[in-house]
Amino acid sequence: MKSTNKPTAGKSTSVEQQSQAEPQLPMLMRGPQDPEFDLPKFFLSTKRTKGSSGNRTGKFQKSNALVHNNPQVAMTVMQQKMTNIWLKNAQQTPAVPESEVRWKIPTSEVFGQLEVSTRNHKHLEKIINQMMSIKVRWDVMNEKGIAKNYAVVFPYCKVEQGVITYEIQTEVIKLLNEFESYTNINLKEISKLSKKSSIPLYELASRYLNIGYSRWFEWDKFRDMLVAADNIPNNAKSWALFNARYLMPAVEDVNAQTDILVTIEQRKFNRKITHVRIAVTHNNNKNSLNNVALAGHSPEKFELFSQLIVLGFREKSAQLLMKQYSADEIKLAMEYTKKRLEATNLTKLQFPDRYLSHALKNKLYLEPASFTNGKSLELFAKGWGAVSGRSGAVITEEAWWKPRCIASSAWASG
Incomplete structure (x- = not known):
């Protein structure tokens, strides 16, 4: 086996290049591009401990440049899952001895990670053939360099005697080794998702899990990451269609099936949606959200319930609130609360x-x-749920109103 040099995170590694003849590939199994290149001699994984199952853990450190991607055409759910399985396998296992850009994975392991009961090898081979034509733009937040051009991710694939051999495009291999900025992806969670935009939404939301909010995206750029950037389906060309056909089903799927809770916030200009962002937190109410979905509630009510959970409501409190008040009232109060949260000139809520x-x-x-017009009235600065500046104590209703009632009585009696 070849000696390996593993680079340090976030730094390029320069090692002596090997000049070895590339084995001839069957023309049928070649993808649209098969460039010649030189790569450092390393495999992308941390070392596996003795007896560990490696790929079976489901954990995958995916470079943010790979999370921020635009597929040229809409990918199927199975293609999205297979892409992650192959990339994870390349990050965690050494390349084949005869080539530093090819990896192998048993079909049984692929079926296991997909968590499907079927063993339809013909269908699997059909998906694998499709994988060789998938083109993606990476690192699209950068808007320069590799983000400008599409590349075939897997230019070569072959299935033989129950083993898949596949090749990864050179830029993708480099990005797989980027540990400076990455997102923790759980493939076991992804295996449960079934909607077309659920997986890219889950990955993008996981990217911002520790922050709580994503940046604001122009809605069509957001759509490009969740659906496709070029050959956009007709039912995703307007905000209303994209929201109804792709985004809301994906939000419901992610919230009901995974360990994160996602809501979508919107910005408008002249009554039109211009920007969106993701609000995300840990999903401690997965079962209750699943029950809400199974109970046949509309996507609008499900979204409202999810947003209340994100703001800190417990399951029963959120359900009670939705019974006491109309959806319009809750939306107005929610918008009011979000504006207060964004008022950085006031005491933290x-x-x-x-x-x-x-x-x-x-x-x-x-x-x-x-608080939206620059003033700082005490009601908003130290209202319900705010924190007193020096002591850090929470201002309660009694603490707020009692001193004012005493002051009013004294003024009236005087």
Whole structure:
């Protein structure tokens, strides 16, 4: 076996190049491109401990440049899952001895990671043949370099005696070794997803899990990452169609099946949606969300319920709130609360759920919010759920109203 030199995270490694003749490939199994190149001699995994199952853990450190991608055409769910399985396998196992750009994986392991009961090898081979024509743009947040051009991810694939041999495009191999900026992907969670845009949404949301919010995306750029950048389906060309056919089903799928909870926030200009961003948190109410979906609630109510959970409501509290108030009232109060959360000139809001409940009960959302016009009234600076500046104590209803009632009585009696 060849000696290996593993590069340090985030740094390129220069080693002596080998000049070995490339074995002749059957023309039928060649992809659209099969360039010649030189690569450093390394395989992309951390060493496996004795007895470990390696690929069976489901964990995958996927470079953010690979998460931020635009497929040229809409990929099927199975193609998306297979892409991740192959990339993970390349990151965690050495390349084949005769080539540093090819890897092998048993078909049984692929079926196992897909978590499907069928063993339809003909269907698998059909998907594999399709994989050789998939073109993707990587690192699209950068808007320069490799983000400008499409590349075939897997230019060569072959199935023989129950083993898949596949080749990975050179730029993708380099990105697989980028450990400076990556997202932790759980392929066991991905295996449960079934909607067309669920997997890219799950990956993109996982990217921002520790932050809580993604950046604001122009909605069509967001669509390009979730569906396709060039050959866009007719039912995804407008915001309304994309939202109804792709985005909301994906949000519902991710929230019901995975360990993260996603909601989509919107910005409007002249009543048109211009930008969106992802709000994401850990999903501690997976079972309740699944029950809401199974109970036949509309996607709108499911989205509303998910947003209440993100703001800190418990399952029963969110359901009770949705029974007490109309969807329009909750949306207005939610928008009011989000504006207060974004008011960085005011005391940090520690309990958004309490603040929203207070806004609903007192219909504060019907009044112009002082924190949106630069003023800083005490009601908003130290309202429900806010934190007192020096002590860090939470301001309660009694702490807020009692001093004012005493002051009012003294003024009236005086």
